[in-house]
Amino acid sequence: MYFVHPMSSRRRFIKNVTALSLGTQIIPIVSCGLEPNASWSAIADQFFKDKQGRLNFNTGSVGMMPKPVYENYIQLTKSLASYAAYEVKDQSEDYSLAALESLAATVGAKKEDITLVRNTSEGINFILNDYPFQPEDEVLISSMAYPYPHYTLDKLSALKGIKKINIDLNPASDSDEQIVHKFISGITSKTKMILVTHFTHREGQIMPVKAICEEAQKRGVEVLVDGAHAVGQFGVDIQDLNCNYYVSSLHKWMYAPLGTGLLYVKDQNIPKLSPPLSYPGKLQNDLSKFNYTGTVPFQNELTLQSVLDFNEAIEWSRKTQRIKELQSQLIEGLKGIPSITIMTDPKRSCGVVGFGFDHIHPAKVAPAYLQSYGIHCKKTKYKDIPMLRATVNLHLLEKDIDAFIEATTSITQS
Numbered sequence: 001m002y003f004v005h006p007m008s009s010r011r012r013f014i015k016n017v018t019a020l021s022l023g024t025q026i027i028p029i030v031s032c033g034l035e036p037n038a039s040w041s042a043i044a045d046q047f048f049k050d051k052q053g054r055l056n057f058n059t060g061s062v063g064m065m066p067k068p069v070y071e072n073y074i075q076l077t078k079s080l081a082s083y084a085a086y087e088v089k090d091q092s093e094d095y096s097l098a099a100l101e102s103l104a105a106t107v108g109a110k111k112e113d114i115t116l117v118r119n120t121s122e123g124i125n126f127i128l129n130d131y132p133f134q135p136e137d138e139v140l141i142s143s144m145a146y147p148y149p150h151y152t153l154d155k156l157s158a159l160k161g162i163k164k165i166n167i168d169l170n171p172a173s174d175s176d177e178q179i180v181h182k183f184i185s186g187i188t189s190k191t192k193m194i195l196v197t198h199f200t201h202r203e204g205q206i207m208p209v210k211a212i213c214e215e216a217q218k219r220g221v222e223v224l225v226d227g228a229h230a231v232g233q234f235g236v237d238i239q240d241l242n243c244n245y246y247v248s249s250l251h252k253w254m255y256a257p258l259g260t261g262l263l264y265v266k267d268q269n270i271p272k273l274s275p276p277l278s279y280p281g282k283l284q285n286d287l288s289k290f291n292y293t294g295t296v297p298f299q300n301e302l303t304l305q306s307v308l309d310f311n312e313a314i315e316w317s318r319k320t321q322r323i324k325e326l327q328s329q330l331i332e333g334l335k336g337i338p339s340i341t342i343m344t345d346p347k348r349s350c351g352v353v354g355f356g357f358d359h360i361h362p363a364k365v366a367p368a369y370l371q372s373y374g375i376h377c378k379k380t381k382y383k384d385i386p387m388l389r390a391t392v393n394l395h396l397l398e399k400d401i402d403a404f405i406e407a408t409t410s411i412t413q414s
């Protein structure tokens, strides 16, 4: 189901643009560097290699900008540095809006309902801090959520007297039906919002967001989706999910420049949110009220089109399929090693593998991966169960996955 991408049925807004004329300025649009149906090794070649040959198995934290996106970003930064930056931005407004429109189509949203923010953390903060919560209002959040929204809700509990209700989930052992049931059973007459993670950060589990939204909407409860990892990894159709708010970090799986995030707010929810930073009153019903944050790196927004071009040249569903294949190869290889426990459910995940060792603490082995095998992966834990997280992505090839499996075999034997 999640291989279906909303974009595949929609029209592209900008295609084959080679250069954008901006008065005396030219904003260069770099070719996406990929032939149609490019091989996976040709695609992997579009990512920079580490000078020391180290392999990055942690693009879940931050994705890698491919060369064409990087080139575009650098050239745009130069354009901004060569002339009056606000002029360049203002003159490129149509171009930026068209890119945003393409992004909206990509995630199945109306263009008026999305805007760029810096990242998921900022977007979640915007929604939670700007929502007109009253004392005693309840917000449900699960134990599998990223820690950051927990902190925001703790802060709001202290400041506004809201109640954070923790929904205790067991990754892998809870079925989707049980997850939905646990959330919905937590709803009371005081519940205002559910915060649900689309793809969990430790074990990489795709949560039953659509079913949670459906049940929540029936009960008049709003849903905020933390989609930090979802956009760019697998197809996301926000209107089909029918959530009220959706946030993602495009610098993860979309390969956008650092500090590029997506914020979606369903049109009817926009007026009631009050950003703490001031904005013209006429924008009360307009999502751009969130963009009154002063001068920001304009090049991020201007690079968006090349980000979309690169992903579309690969084809969204093909990209997801490839990530799944790399994940399967890794899971199968790790399964063959005695004393390894896989914590990721392959049927409900995509590019992440969480795993633990029977007799070794992951905190001890993570440095060994790097020092002895030149592999960077992430140590993490869930409910005091320590684990390692390996993220696979298009810069990796089968031989790199084999290298990870061999390193793990050696580590468990030593």
Ligand SMILES: Cc1ncc(COP(=O)(O)O)c(C=O)c1O
Residues within 6 Å of the ligand: 060, 061, 119, 120, 121, 122, 145, 146, 148, 197, 199, 200, 201, 226, 228, 229, 249
């Ligand atoms: C599920 C989840 N939510 C939110 C975030 C925060 O993302 P960012 O640092 O881009 O704001 C992360 C980061 O890894 C995450 O995994």
